[in-house]
Amino acid sequence: KAGVTQTPRYLIKTRGQQVTLSCSPISGHRSVSWYQQTPGQGLQFLFEYFSETQRNKGNFPGRFSGRQFSNSRSEMNVSTLELGDSALYLCASSLVVSGGTEAFFGQGTRLTVV
Amino acid sequence: SQQGEEDPQALSIQEGENATMNCSYKTSINNLQWYRQNSGRGLVHLILIRSNEREKHSGRLRVTLDTSKKSSSLLITASRAADTASYFCATLNQAGTALIFGKGTTLSVSS
DSSP states (O other), X not given: XXXXXXXXXXXXXXXXXXXXXXXXXXXXXXXXXXXXXXXXXXXXXXXXEETTEEEEEOSOOTTEEEEEOTTSOEEEEEOSOOXXXXXXXXXXXXXXXXXXXXXXXXXXXXXXXX | OOSOEEEOSEEEEETTXXXXXXXXXXXXXXXXXXXXXXXXXXXXEEEEEETTOSEEEXXXXXXXXXXXXXXXXXXXXXXXXXXXXXXXXXXXXXXXXXXXXXXOXXXXXXX
């Protein structure tokens, strides 16, 4: 079974630009979550989608948005990029197991804003 | 905001030694999970322990959970250089839709 695939792996953008990151979950997983990881703030939750609906959103400005398609693939978009948006962006697809939810992560997209 | 907080922040040991990492959390939980991350890559799920479990084993990993103290520990026995990574504990938010991670423990195992 293929794992979670994130594209691109690396990205360099200029301040003020926008960027779109893509995530393909494990086949059959309908929940996709996005996280931002920085050295200063650690891993922070961005948002979660289930069956094309955003169920939960973290404490990020409106410049961060996302969507999920009918095939469960998800994209996240960051507009008007700032230097502080430089981070590793991780996508996870989830499966409910006995006693909890297990998340499977992609390798991440390393975004550098210059 | 961080739910879990790992301790220590960094740990350096020799191959063959045991490594213990601790995690404290703030609110009541249904389960707690541990993840490993190798040098800026994706996270790998290690183990999930439910709130009604006190201890769980998986290979060289042993996880304990003390809900009265809101704490968990991850023990890696007979460590190897390949165990060098960052380790995170995570709990679910109240809605059950997002994992809340601690800042992690960076483990370095030297041969």
